[in-house]
Amino acid sequence: MELIYHDKFKAQMTYGEIAATRLRDIATASVTTEGVTRLPWSSEHRTALAQITTWMEDAGLSVSLDAAGTLCGKSPNPTGKPALLIGSHQDSVPSGGAFDGIMGVALGCLAAKALRDELDDFPFALEVLAFADEEGVRFPTALVGPRALAGTLDPMVLDMRDRDGVSMRDAMARFGIDTDATPATHRAPGTVAGYIEAHIEQGPVLEKHDLPVAAVSAICGISRHEVRITGETGHAGTVPMAGRRDALVAAARIVAGISDAAGRAGELRATVGDLSVRPGAVNAIPAEVTFPLEVRAPDDAARMAFEAETLAKASNICAAAGCRISASRTYVQPAVICDPAMTRAFERAIGEGGTKVLTIPSGATHDASAMADLCPVSMLFIRCRDGVSHRPDEFASAADMDVGISVMIGAIRNLAQGLPKGR
Secondary structure, eight states: OOOEEETTTTEEEOHHHHHHHHHHHHTTSSSOSSSBOOOTTSHHHHHHHHHHHHHHHHTTOEEEEOTTSOEEEEOOOTTOOOEEEEEEEOOOOTTBOSSTTHHHHHHHHHHHHHHTTTGGGSSSEEEEEEESOSSOOSSSOOOHHHHHHHTOOOGGGGGOBOTTSOBHHHHHHHTTOOGGGGGGGOOOGGGEEEEEEEEEOOSSHHHHHTOSEEEEEEEOEEEEEEEEEEOOOOBTTTSOSTTOOOHHHHHHHHHHHHHHHHHTSTTOEEEEOOOEEESOOTTBOOOEEEEEEEEEESSHHHHHHHHHHHHHHHHHHHHHTTOEEEEEEEEEEOOEEOOHHHHHHHHHHHHHTTOOOOEEEESSOOHHHHHTTTSOEEEEEEOOGGGOOSSTTOOOOHHHHHHHHHHHHHHHHHHHHHSOSOO
16 A cells, blocks of 8 residues: 555554554444543543544544434545445444444445545546444444445434433434434435445454455345243252153253254354243252343344244254243344445455455354445455454455555446446
């Protein structure tokens, strides 16, 4: 990446080094000093937006806040060309890292800065987006900004409340946002050329391959079930082992089987993250166990087949243990396949930069998953140290971010060559 002049240090820095400096600075917009805690519609959110505004203005973008709380930096567009959107989110999980989400905004601004003198010849304008809420930590919903743009936001979520009883509608109003205008943020598909997002991988694959970046093939679909196993309690010292209807024993066999089966299922992931046991006494046989089952896969058919097979095996285990089982689906999110042409633009840019091309699915959800209801989407992963994310020690190097910015620039140029000029 070409070295550029940076006013703060009066020295030449790579774009990756500038990104590292900006991310270090904005990490102080946090409730906590250990890691980053930045929730939507908070004073820390406002502080972050002030810093992001300077990044956008440095890239020659005009800045505004839309009625869903998304900070939008738009390149000059006198001819009304459709916009290629570059985005990610500003919020974090409690005591999270300084790169998840916000890195994509920082890299997007620097890519836009590098391309500002080429845009007249592109068939699209550029727009960088900093979404308010992707993590869903403060309110029991998420992806408010991209869903508003895509026209899929349920207005009922604005009445959801945080732990202090504050509704999202009131929190947004205190932030200066007119929620009556939120539905009007919906973009017409013809005004958008596509959406791209750079994000830390949040996993170990890039480190395993010793690569700085990878293109993303898909965002995994997610389904969640609440599973309840019902047996019969009794005195732990007097009920013989033979003939017991121990709900926890049945649940343990099911959970172990889920892990074993998922380990043989390629890109699929299955997790049981909690167990609730009743009566929960050291000297009582467990009568009831409930647990959540989450399944993720880049292929919806494979995910649904795994769910069906898992629940069938669980029923057999319970029958053998003299227990009953019930399972209800509590959440489902279909997989999103990244646009093949846009993904090829990233793959070509990676190869042109001299890096081995790797394309992998995302097991985590991103803003791109909601933007897919509006336009074609694609993503770029940046290596993170030890595959760690959602922790204070989350880290991506300046060198890897520099490669990521270079690839974004190359991919946008590739897209410009592959799209017809004009509207």
